[in-house]
Amino acid sequence: MTADFSVVELEDIAQEQFPESGNRHRKLTESLGCTEMRINTVTLAPGETTAPHAHEQQEEVYIALDGGVVEIEETRHEVSAGGVVRLGPDAIRSVRNDTDTEEQTWIMCGAPPLGTVDDFGQYRMPNDDN
Known part of the structure; x- marks a missing residue:
């Protein structure tokens, strides 16, 4: 049996900010050694x-x-702590924090792993539809 696995602690991965929005995220794909998916966290104030x-x-x-x-x-759609949401490629989506005081963190997994760790893959904004 092969010992192909990784364990990371979120606190050990540096948080960065999206240049466009300022949302904080952690890129986990590379740290975990993922080859068939992308995985990141997004933390919203x-x-x-x-x-x-x-x-x-x-x-x-x-x-x-x-x-x-x-x-x-x-x-x-309200999602409780630990809730899981699946999204097909074409669905226009966003996440939001409607609280007044608590940060909220989402883990976001995508497959196949399009793009690079730096550019977050092929995506389009609703206004880009032609």
Whole structure:
């Protein structure tokens, strides 16, 4: 049997900010040695949201560590702590923190692993539709 596995602690991975939005994230793909998926965290301060977007070919799964709201095709869905959301490539999606005081962290997994660790893959904003 092969011992092909990785264990990381989120606190050991540096948080960065998306240049466009300022949302904080951790890139876990490389640290975990993932080759068949991409995985990141996004931490939202109270009132913060991610930009609505879709992916060209990438299915995603979001895991709400602290609960939160996912907006899919302009419909809001409350997600409890530990809740899991699956999104097909074409669904316009974003996550938001509607609380006044608590940070919320989401784990976001995508497959296949399109793009690079730096550019977060092929995605499109709703206004980019032609």
